[in-house]
Amino acid sequence: MGVEKNTKKLYDNQANDWSRNEPILLSDYSARPFVINLCEPIEGKNVLDMGCGEGYVGRQILKRGAKHVDGIDISDNMIANAIQIQLNENIENASYQAMDISDFKVEQQEEYDLIIAMFLFNYLSIEETQATMEKAIRLLKPGGYFIFSVPHPLLAYLKKDKYPFYFEVNGGYFSGRNNLFPGEIWRRDGVPVNVQCVHKTVQDYFMCLKNANFKTIPEVYELHITKEHIKIDEKFFGPLEDLPLHMAFKIQKL
Numbered sequence: 146m147g148v149e150k151n152t153k154k155l156y157d158n159q160a161n162d163w164s165r166n167e168p169i170l171l172s173d174y175s176a177r178p179f180v181i182n183l184c185e186p187i188e189g190k191n192v193l194d195m196g197c198g199e200g201y202v203g204r205q206i207l208k209r210g211a212k213h214v215d216g217i218d219i220s221d222n223m224i225a226n227a228i229q230i231q232l233n234e235n236i237e238n239a240s241y242q243a244m245d246i247s248d249f250k251v252e253q254q255e256e257y258d259l260i261i262a263m264f265l266f267n268y269l270s271i272e273e274t275q276a277t278m279e280k281a282i283r284l285l286k287p288g289g290y291f292i293f294s295v296p297h298p299l300l301a302y303l304k305k306d307k308y309p310f311y312f313e314v315n316g317g318y319f320s321g322r323n324n325l326f327p328g329e330i331w332r333r334d335g336v337p338v339n340v341q342c343v344h345k346t347v348q349d350y351f352m353c354l355k356n357a358n359f360k361t362i363p364e365v366y367e368l369h370i371t372k373e374h375i376k377i378d379e380k381f382f383g384p385l386e387d388l389p390l391h392m393a394f395k396i397q398k399l
């Protein structure tokens with residue numbers, strides 16, 4: 146398949162650059178606020194955060210009234226940072242586990258009202274993505290939602306300059322499926338962090354959901370830089386204006 150599995154090392158090495166409680170990464174502006182809004186109503190929900198990182202999104206979900214957030218991440222250092230922040234802030238209703246999502250066993254079915262996966266699937270092959278979605282549907286209560294974001298599959302092909310976000314193509318739009326595209330995303334303070342994308346087409350995401358047995362039509366959003374972003378910081382957001390940056394999917398389990 147040609148995918149070099151170094152995700153754990155990638156995130157263990159740069160875990161401290163990801164620790165934050167305020168927006169700093171480009172995607173903290175261009176994706177996460179939108180996707181967190183998609184999670185509403187959050188009040189009282191039991192949430193699973195797949196690929197939780199150091200817990201930034203889960204903490205925001207808790208601030209909006211979630212009952213409990215369970216986080217799973219492959220990186221020991223990201224999880225250590227999540228636990229440290231949890232201790233510093235006396236957060237009681239979160240638990241974190243360092244584990245590859247592919248090794249996660251579904252023991253209790255229909256446990257969660259909401260499952261999120263923010264920029265996890267760009268680290269998984271098509272086969273692993275489908276297997277993870279199969280776990281998500283089993284773990285969701287009927288009526289619950291699965292919400293995830295991924296890099297827009299076209300971005301790598303449309304954006305040639307690096308700053309402030311890019312992926313380097315490794316194969317064509319179709320022939321490059323399951324190939325690893327290295328990339329970087331910048332923080333507003335000028336620090337770039339390394340990211341990767343196991344390339345999938347738009348169709349791949351839909352087929353994974355269908356094959357995982359989701360029966361409803363997902364809401365799909367193509368996230369991009371808005372006039373509001375440009376007003377905040379034209380130098381930072383300007384190079385990305387009019388480009389498709391991320392996709393967000395929201396789908397219900399019947």
Ligand SMILES: C[S@@+](CC[C@H](N)C(=O)[O-])C[C@H]1O[C@@H](n2cnc3c(N)ncnc32)[C@H](O)[C@@H]1O
Pocket residue numbers: 152153156195196197198199200201202217218219220223244245246247262263264265268269340
């Ligand atoms: C781009 S970061 C996003 C972190 C977090 N979801 C957020 O939005 O701030 C991707 C995260 O996915 C985790 N990850 C990648 N592959 C994984 C896997 N197979 N199992 C669990 N976590 C994984 C990485 O360690 C990293 O923390």
